[in-house]
Amino acid sequence: EPEVTQTPSHQVTQMGQEVILRCVPISNHLYFYWYRQILGQKVEFLVSFYNNEISEKSEIFDDQFSVERPDGSNFTLKIRSTKLEDSAMYFCASSVIGANEQFFGPGTRLTVL
Amino acid sequence: GENVEQHPSTLSVQEGDSAVIKCTYSDSASNYFPWYKQELGKRPQLIIDIRSNVGEKKDQRIAVTLNKTAKHFSLHITETQPEDSAVYFCAAHDQGGSEKLVFGKGTKLTVNP
Numbered sequence: 001e002p003e004v005t006q007t008p009s010h011q012v013t014q015m016g017q018e019v020i021l022r023c024v025p026i027s028n029h030l031y032f033y034w035y036r037q038i039l040g041q042k043v044e045f046l047v048s049f050y051n052n053e054i055s056e057k058s059e060i061f062d063d064q065f066s067v068e069r070p071d072g073s074n075f076t077l078k079i080r081s082t083k084l085e086d087s088a089m090y091f092c093a094s095s096v097i098g099a100n101e102q103f104f105g106p107g108t109r110l111t112v113l
Numbered sequence: 114g115e116n117v118e119q120h121p122s123t124l125s126v127q128e129g130d131s132a133v134i135k136c137t138y139s140d141s142a143s144n145y146f147p148w149y150k151q152e153l154g155k156r157p158q159l160i161i162d163i164r165s166n167v168g169e170k171k172d173q174r175i176a177v178t179l180n181k182t183a184k185h186f187s188l189h190i191t192e193t194q195p196e197d198s199a200v201y202f203c204a205a206h207d208q209g210g211s212e213k214l215v216f217g218k219g220t221k222l223t224v225n226p
Contacts, residue, residue, distance in 0.1 A: 045215070105156060
């Protein structure tokens, strides 16, 4: 069964550094999402992406965040200047257009020191 | 915007007993309600979902009920097994509007052998 994949599984970075989190959505899916989960808390929506543009973003997704689909398979989340409070598990998800089942990747644990 | 409340935050049952987790939502436009199971350190996995045109859906030992009037939905697990131990998240989605899933805070279910 196809799955969403993410790399790296764990990223450690210094405050102020840029990080890029990578995702490969399920191949026939057209909607892509990033969510984050701070340790012990609920999953929070960051951004959705369709047809090569952001379709919705949350208040969390400020100017420090950006997303990109650089090729036909990858979907990336960039944080330009990381802060301590960016430490969280970041999940990529994808869904088929017209359906709502969102399938999550295994996550990238980001630790900002 | 949508707000999802989930109760209880922790639930401990004996193997073989039933477990019930309840969620309420605020936006009457929400019409898709998935449940995710998250084992420690792993991705949220979709286990069952329900759309607002039905009141109940079953899949083996798992069932979900929806009361649109009261704006609440519940997950029922019968004949619980130790491998059911995980954190369960409910979520709500407005198919005709926002693309994001709004999650509850999660319920940590422990099934004692």
